[in-house]
Amino acid sequence: MSAVVFDIGNVLVEWDPAAAFLPDLGCRKETDAFLERTAFHDRNQRADRGERFGALAQEIGDPDDRMLFSRYPERYALTVQRPIEGTWAIINRLKRKGHALHAITNWSAETWPIGLTLHPRLHDAFGVTIVSGREGLTKPDPAIFNLLCQRAGLRPDDCLFIDDSPANVQGARDAGWQAHHFTTPDHLEADLMERGLL
Secondary structure (H helix, E strand, O other): OOEEEEOOEOOOEOOOHHHHOHHHHOOHHHHHHHHHHOOHHHHHHHHHOOOOHHHHHOOOOOHHHHHHHHOHHHHHHHHOOOEOHHHHHHHHHHHHOOOEEEEEEOOOOOOHHHHHHHOHHHHOOOOOEEEHHHHOOOOOOHHHHHHHHHHHOOOHHHEEEEEOOHHHHHHHHHOOOEEEEOOOHHHHHHHHHHOOOO
């Protein structure tokens, strides 16, 4: 194995979409209800494949919900405030060991620049970064893992993938990669040590 490939959201940077709507809705219960009735997560997955939030908002029947949903990009910075420092520390250790590091993230092309501004370490942390919204491909489709291999000059069995989503972990395995289901930096550290990578 010669490369470690990271997901970003909820592995390196906490993502909480409710934070974008809490200022208007006032409490978590109302925000959760809004996310459900606007099918936020389904529409967000479509944004991760390249659609724009403004167009997605136009599908929402209620005008107040439609307006609030459309403001998600301008509020996006509220959703990705906190880095997961334990994972960043592991990245630094992997770099010192000389491992190649890359990333595959399901992230809207529309909001990705905001993430880079808030977390400038993302600019130079990885050799190759695949952003789903720019490619029109999302995890767990094996094609996105094949794309990383193509751009980084790797074989599937060269790669270990780290992601918080079990479905995405399985997608990597289906593409012939090894994979780790991320839950905490401590568990990741233990797995990387067992694999002889740390």
